[in-house]
Amino acid sequence: MYYRGEVLDFVNMLLTADAAPLMRSRLVFSSKIDIERLKAAVLASAQVVPEIFGRYQADHNRFEVLAQQPDDIVIEAQSPYSPENFDFDFKTGPQLRLFVIHHDQYDVLQAFMSHLLADSVGFKEYLYLLAKAYNYDDLSTVTNERRLRPVITQLQRQFSRPHPHADLPMNTVKLPHYQGINLRHIGHIMLTSKQFMRVRQVAKAQDVGISEAILAAYAKALQVLTGHTTITLPCPIDFRHFTPADETKTRVTNLTGTVYLNIKIDVDAPFAALVQHVHDLLSAERDRAAFLYRLTNLQKMNHTMPIGLMRKMTRRWVAQQPLSYTNFGVIDQQRLQFHGLTVVNCVFSGAFRENPLMEIAASTFAGTCTLSFNSIGSERDYQLGMKILENIQAQLLVWSQTSIVTAPAQPVQVANQAH
Template identity: 25%
Template sequence: MKYPGEPLNILHTIGLKELYPLIRISFSVDDRFDVGRFKKAIIQCNEVVPELFSKYVLEDNSFIPVTDDLEGVLFMGLDPDIDIERWDLFADPQLRIYLNKSEEGYDITIYLSHILTDGAGGKQFLYLLASAYNTGKIDEVNHQDIDWLRQLLKEHPVKTNRQVDHPAKPLTMPALADGQGKRRRTLTIRLSKAETNQLCQAAHHKHVTLNDLFMAAFGQAVQRYADTDEIALACPTDMRQFIPGAEQLRIANHTSRYNIAIKSDLRQPFETVVKAVHQTMANNKQKFQCFQSIKELIDKYDQYPLAELQQIVEDNYHVRNISYTNFGIIDPQRFTFADCAITGFSMLGTYRKYPMFQVAISTYCGQVNLSFAMIGSDAEERMARAVVLTMRDLLREYFLRFN
């Protein structure tokens, strides 16, 4: 059995030596968690999305099943940040779960292939997994088609501009002398529920989005260590929002991205940067600029060989050294296990080797999480932590000023 992929699966098949395409989700559950029900739920998810237990075949962009049980999918008693080095998306399942006993219950880390799905699809997987655990059954069908996207590209024609995806003044992190002891590290710094609520109120009062605030805070935090007067960032966006009708299960890659490059003087008030980000993003949305990043790949997918398609991705959707992603809100009503508390939730992108760096933002149970996954030394982790703490400080100053 072979399951054909869609064009956007190719987006994350470039630069594999520098960046392995995965999504990392971690959380803790209390001792009421039923491991047997959890195992059954994982199997049920694969019945709906068989690509989960499949290897990825790059040559023809397809998925071929490699197991029909939890062998190679569920691991117990292993450190996920160490063992994940063994994961081979081209030989192993596209899903990998680590379950470790703790004093209070269990620590769970879920890895999903970013070739198979994007962050929004990762959230849908969590909802599917929780539903299977809670009800013992799944009645949904997964959709991966992009007919709707081809139609949108006809309705909103855009011209590809490769300079947009390759800014003249990219953001950078400083190289550090201490490069010893590099290992995989993750960190999450949270706003409290009260702080998150205040930030939402401030955004509403100033008619900006939370995403505007996060991008401005991340951009200015990194700019403090970069020799540039611009904040150039790519902002991934979930194109499912453009699909008419009721929400469907779409564990797939349906992401494009907006590109911004705004002038920024560190002597300016943070509010000025927020306004500039908001105006640029609003203009980009009005022009459907996000379609620029994927139009050429979609248009040429059926006629061009893989190597040329990957070059198209490099031209229009390349891996940036400094990266931003906002997973948005994870619905606590849909991601919950019956009679069991979830704590310490975080959702991250892949591990980036410093000085590459990505901040990943998620909101769960009324709390904003500012997270990163990196490969670096102690000193490099301190630098990454400093950036995230600066982000938090900027956001705090913003809502304290306007509340």
């Protein structure tokens, strides 16, 4: 059985041509999970999202499902097994792998999903669906909406006259790459629930988003490290926010676009001014709605052009950025309940990128925010990544101690902003 891919699936295939396009989550349970029940849940969820068993055919932008064998997805192992070293190939195997790592008194579930099938929000949606199936909830009325066309229609109603796309000059910063034995590293750092509560309070007082604050701290960390004062960072935009929610539908699909922010850093200005600058840049990008212009054209290409020509055209429009950011957002504890189990901790992260490429991911569970990266590189490369995370954490914590947020005295300059 074949299932047609959407244009953003194809875009993610191009952007991750040199590495497996992974997303990773790690769930720590309070006790042991029922393996047979988990396998049954995988089969039940496949009635809604059959593509999890499919192999991706890049030459046709589609998923081919030959069989639905839960043993192909659910893999058991004993601690200290590291599934990160598994040979993921989504062009020959399923788009989902669930590793149950057995410890003495409890289990850890590490879930890996292909970015060809879904974005970060879609990955969360699938895990919520899996939990429902594990709980024997009725999934007969649930459908998976993967089509991009209804989203574009809604976007066109809200942005009736999008500006033509104009590429901003990129001020791409590249990290150094240190020689050594290349290994897979997992780096993370946490803001405790108390610390993150303060960050949220200050963000609310300044009327900015948490992602905008993290991006500002990311840019500041890179400025401190490299000396560059103008840095381009990609910022994800979830198109689900522009369409009404439907409880009978899940969206295990790619519905996230990217805008590029040219962030100008005044080394003498307070961090609050930099956060405001990032907020203004993102607001301007949303108003321009250039992402809709690009999205509409990609959609037309997906239905009219041969794959080979589409690949050539898309590569001109969409460039792989060495530094990226993804936000998994808040993990809904109520929707991530598995019968008889308590999820003690849950962290999401992005793909393993080979240094000097780097992707920072943010996710929030039980009020605690985790910043993470997965990398392939030397020990010094890993230490550099940790240094960036620690700098981001420090910037946010200092900002969170601001008792009274005031607007900057002078308007912040918007760097290279096209209108």
